[in-house]
Amino acid sequence: MATVHVEIVSPEQVLYSGEAEIVVCRTPEGEVAFLPGHVPFLGMLGVAQVWAREPDGTDVYAAVHRGFVEVSNDRVSILSDVAELPDQIDLVRAETARDAAEEALRDTPDDPELKAALARAELRIQVARGPART
Amino acid sequence: MAGGQERILKRRIASVNATKKITRAMELIAGSRIVKAQARVHAAVPYSEQITEVVRDLAAAGGTVESPLLQPRAEIKRVAHVVLTADRGLCGGYNSAVIRAAEGSMKENAEQGRDYALVVVGRKAEGYFRYRNFRIHSTFTGFSDQPSYDDARRVARAVEAPFLAGEFDLVELIYTRFVSAGTQEVVVRPLMPLDRELVLGGDGLPDRVDGGGPSATYEFEPSPESILTQLLPRYAEARLYAALLNAAASEHAARQRAMKAATDNAEDLIVRLTRVMNRARQDAITTEIMEIVGGAEALRQGHDRGDADVFTLDESRYGHHAHRPDQPAAPGRR
Numbered sequence: 035m036a037t038v039h040v041e042i043v044s045p046e047q048v049l050y051s052g053e054a055e056i057v058v059c060r061t062p063e064g065e066v067a068f069l070p071g072h073v074p075f076l077g078m079l080g081v082a083q084v085w086a087r088e089p090d091g092t093d094v095y096a097a098v099h100r101g102f103v104e105v106s107n108d109r110v111s112i113l114s115d116v117a118e119l120p121d122q123i124d125l126v127r128a129e130t131a132r133d134a135a136e137e138a139l140r141d142t143p144d145d146p147e148l149k150a151a152l153a154r155a156e157l158r159i160q161v162a163r164g165p166a167r168t
Numbered sequence: 169m170a171g172g173q174e175r176i177l178k179r180r181i182a183s184v185n186a187t188k189k190i191t192r193a194m195e196l197i198a199g200s201r202i203v204k205a206q207a208r209v210h211a212a213v214p215y216s217e218q219i220t221e222v223v224r225d226l227a228a229a230g231g232t233v234e235s236p237l238l239q240p241r242a243e244i245k246r247v248a249h250v251v252l253t254a255d256r257g258l259c260g261g262y263n264s265a266v267i268r269a270a271e272g273s274m275k276e277n278a279e280q281g282r283d284y285a286l287v288v289v290g291r292k293a294e295g296y297f298r299y300r301n302f303r304i305h306s307t308f309t310g311f312s313d314q315p316s317y318d319d320a321r322r323v324a325r326a327v328e329a330p331f332l333a334g335e336f337d338l339v340e341l342i343y344t345r346f347v348s349a350g351t352q353e354v355v356v357r358p359l360m361p362l363d364r365e366l367v368l369g370g371d372g373l374p375d376r377v378d379g380g381g382p383s384a385t386y387e388f389e390p391s392p393e394s395i396l397t398q399l400l401p402r403y404a405e406a407r408l409y410a411a412l413l414n415a416a417a418s419e420h421a422a423r424q425r426a427m428k429a430a431t432d433n434a435e436d437l438i439v440r441l442t443r444v445m446n447r448a449r450q451d452a453i454t455t456e457i458m459e460i461v462g463g464a465e466a467l468r469q470g471h472d473r474g475d476a477d478v479f480t481l482d483e484s485r486y487g488h489h490a491h492r493p494d495q496p497a498a499p500g501r502r
Binding site: 041043044045046047048061062063066073074075076077078102104106111113115 | 208211212214215216218219221222225226316317320321385386387388389390392394395398399402405406409
């Protein structure tokens with residue numbers, strides 16, 4: 035089966051590079067799946083997980099905190115300031131961060147920074163716990 | 169006195185040796201850090217390469233996409249200089265070369281009646297410019313040898329806001345580009361407005377020679393404009409990050425070279441001082457022998473004059489030297 039080449043790149047390193055049958059990301063307008071032969075695409079990513087299925091059926095998940103996705107010629111490049119693979123995530127720390135953010139949000143429910151922090155922590159927890167919903 | 173000279177030299181050699189140990193250690197540390205810093209420069213290439221590609225595709229496909237970050241100003245009233253130096257010295261001409269380039273550029277702009285603003289990174293540039301009473305817009309210190317992306321972002325934010333507010337009309341980046349372990353060069357590069365030409369080829373990446381252009385029209389999600397407004401600041405950050413990494417690698421290379429020279433000098437000095445010390449010791453020994461011989465001789469002559477009956481008993485021991493009545497010695501002569 036045809037594949038697309040996926041690269042998840044953060045400023046400091048190339049996080050992941052490999053072939054995949056399908057790649058799913060989330061843009062502000064909704065989830066997008068990329069299959070081989072997709073038209074050139076340029077999109078913004080929110081705080082969400084990226085999912086890719088390798089040809090042997092292995093699923094790769096990554097937590098992407100904002101960034102961009104570019105698709106052209108069967109290459110999917112995901113550029114992100116902060117991107118993490120499940121084994122790079124400190125689950126305990128993420129849970130602590132989530133609890134702290136929730137706690138603080140009770141006092142100031144409209145703080146955008148805290149909301150973002152909560153979203154990041156929840157994403158980390160979701161990705162670190164492994165395959166959930168896609 | 170004779171032994172004093174030797175003792176002074178010995179102390180001096182010990183001190184040079186201690187300094188040599190320090191410079192050698194610094195040389196080795198810098199050497200190992202170069203490799204790491206170089207790896208970080210390379211690791212950052214894919215991101216800046218791809219973000220460059222995205223900006224290019226967007227500019228090509230979006231056609232009329234405009235952003236204040238891309239717009240050159242008609243009149244340039246104030247130029248911001250972002251000067252990247254080290255936090256520490258002991259790295260040869262590294263810091264002064266960057267500072268000299270910055271001053272040169274400031275002078276040039278001053279001749280055209282442009283005002284300046286200084287954004288300094290690294291304690292060395294801060295000290296230099298503060299001492300000379302330059303107006304410093306903002307300073308960043310503490311990460312020159314191991315910059316992180318967050319540091320790059322902080323610096324980028326500090327220049328982006330005033331640029332967009334019209335406080336700066338041009339932002340210039342002055343840093344040392346790491347070409348190879350043997351070659352680094354100080355470069356002055358415009359950072360803002362982002363030049364469409366400069367979007368091609370950047371630090372550590374080859375100039376692209378694909379004439380193909382964008383292969384097809386892109387789908388955008390959301391609109392090209394909103395992507396661009398998010399993308400361009402990141403692009404500026406990536407360029408600044410690449411510059412910081414280049415500067416860090418150059419700093420380590422410069423420090424290693426400076427410390428190697430210092431270690432070699434110390435070795436030379438030790439060899440030379442050791443020679444001088446040995447000669448001094450030899451001189452001292454010779455002088456001592458001369459003194460002993462001279463002393464013995466003086467005693468013997470004193471006895472020859474016959475005014476020391478204390479020595480009478482020794483006469484038999486000094487058989488052939490002994491006084492013979494038939495050959496009266498001439499006092500004061502031999």
